[in-house]
Amino acid sequence: xxxxxxxxxxxxxxxxxxxxxxxxxxxxxxxxxxxxxxxxxxxxxxxxxxxxxxxxxxxxxxxxxxxxxxxxxxxxxxxxxxxxxxxxxxxxxxxxxxxxxxxxxxxxxxxxxxxxxxxxxxxxxxxxxxxxxxxxxxxxxxxxxxxxxxxxxxxxxxxxxxxxxxxxxxxxxxxxxxxxxxxxxxxxxxxxxxxxxxxxxxxxxxxxxxxxxxxxxxxxxxxxxxxxxxxxxxxxxxxxxxxxxxxxxxxxxxxxxxxxx
Numbered sequence: 001x002x003x004x005x006x007x008x009x010x011x012x013x014x015x016x017x018x019x020x021x022x023x024x025x026x027x028x029x030x031x032x033x034x035x036x037x038x039x040x041x042x043x044x045x046x047x048x049x050x051x052x053x054x055x056x057x058x059x060x061x062x063x064x065x066x067x068x069x070x071x072x073x074x075x076x077x078x079x080x081x082x083x084x085x086x087x088x089x090x091x092x093x094x095x096x097x098x099x100x101x102x103x104x105x106x107x108x109x110x111x112x113x114x115x116x117x118x119x120x121x122x123x124x125x126x127x128x129x130x131x132x133x134x135x136x137x138x139x140x141x142x143x144x145x146x147x148x149x150x151x152x153x154x155x156x157x158x159x160x161x162x163x164x165x166x167x168x169x170x171x172x173x174x175x176x177x178x179x180x181x182x183x184x185x186x187x188x189x190x191x192x193x194x195x196x197x198x199x200x201x202x203x204x205x206x207x208x209x210x211x212x213x214x215x216x217x218x219x220x221x222x223x224x225x226x227x228x229x230x231x232x233x234x235x236x237x238x239x240x241x242x243x244x245x246x247x248x249x250x251x252x253x254x255x256x257x258x259x260x261x
Contacts, residue, residue, distance in 0.1 A: 003240065004109060005134065008105060008106060009109050009111040009112060009113065009134060010134045010135075011136075012035070012039075012106075012109055012110060012113050013113050013117050013131070013134050013135065013173065014135050014136045014139055015038075016031055016032065016034055016035050016113060017031075017117075017135060017139050017143065017148075019031035019034055019035055020148070021139070021142070023241055027152055027153065027154075028118075028148070028149060028150055028151070028152050028158055028224070029152020029153045029156055029158060029224075029227060030152070030153075031233075032114065032152070032224055032227050032228055033159070033227070033231050035228075036227075036228050036231040036232050036235070037112075037231065038133065039106065039232075040108065040232060040235040040236070043103050043106065044239065046103055047103065047236070047239060048239065048243060050237065051240055051243050051244075052180075052243055053091070053092070054181065055181075055243070055244060056089075056091050057091060057093065058082070058181075060085075060089050060091060061135065063085070064082075064085065067081055067082065067085055068082075075222060107171060110228065111225060114221075114224040114227075114228050115221060115222055115225055115227035116130075116131065116223065117131055118135075118148075118150050118158055118159040118222055118224050119131060119159070120147070120148050120150060120159065124147060124149030124196070125148060125149070125150075126143070126144070126145070126146075126147050126148070127143050127148050132144055150223075150224070152223075152227070155250060156223055156227075157223060158222060158223045158224035158227065159222050159224065160222065160223055160224070161219070161220060161221060161222055161223070162219055163218075163219065163223040163226055164219060166218060166223055166226040166227060166230060167215045167216070167218040167219035167226060168215060169230055170214055170215060170218040170226055170229050170230040170233060171211040171212065171214050171215025171216075171218065172179075172211070172215075173230060173233040173237060174210060174211040174214040174215075174233055175207070175208070175211035177233055177236055177237050177240060178206070178207045178210060178211065178238055178242050179207060179240070180237065180244060181244075214229070218230075
């Protein structure tokens with residue numbers, strides 16, 4: 001048994017099954033929603049730091065691109081100026097990535113929980129032996145003989161794939177989330193900024209492509225994972241809304257011009 005199973009998979013899977021059995025009506029869909037919200041609440045602070053740092057980087061982007069254009073022919077001086085620039089604005093270019101990396105193992109394990117953890121025997125409804133072994137006692141003993149009802153809310157088969165409604169909703173929420181972030185980026189108006197414009201164009205493309213990929217995979221994976229993905233993205237949208245609506249430290253309409261000292 002791997003360290004990830006011991007540290008993350010077993011407790012998260014056991015928490016899901018415990019919620020399912022403890023809730024009135026034993027609804028697995030409600031259990032997934034509660035576990036998703038609880039996990040997002042635990043990860044709220046690193047997620048907040050990531051969004052806040054990303055926003056700060058977007059606000060100073062015009063000045064940053066102007067600096068790059070100004071010293072593009074002197075890489076050594078550019079490196080020094082970039083360090084001074086980040087220090088002056090109190091921004092760490094890696095600060096938006098580190099909180100996400102911290103969350104990544106938990107998110108990967110949650111994907112496993114909702115993909116593999118809902119595997120049951122078609123004839124008996126019992127969890128597979130490979131999954132029962134990941135449960136803590138007394139859940140392990142209980143679900144060796146007690147079937148798991150994978151129908152959520154009375155109609156949604158959470159172990160089934162190709163749920164087009166959940167896929168479209170999840171993709172739509174992902175687009176909303178991406179659009180909220182890209183709308184915060186200040187326009188780049190630096191002389192000769194073809195590279196910056198190319199990067200901005202690629203960013204806009206990903207705003208549309210990533211939700212399509214999200215919807216596609218939500219369609220291919222079990223509905224339980226799509227439900228988790230949908231609730232998680234909706235939580236993220238709400239979190240971004242409250243962070244981004246705060247008054248920025250710098251105006252987003254800064255026009256950066258590259259020129260001599």
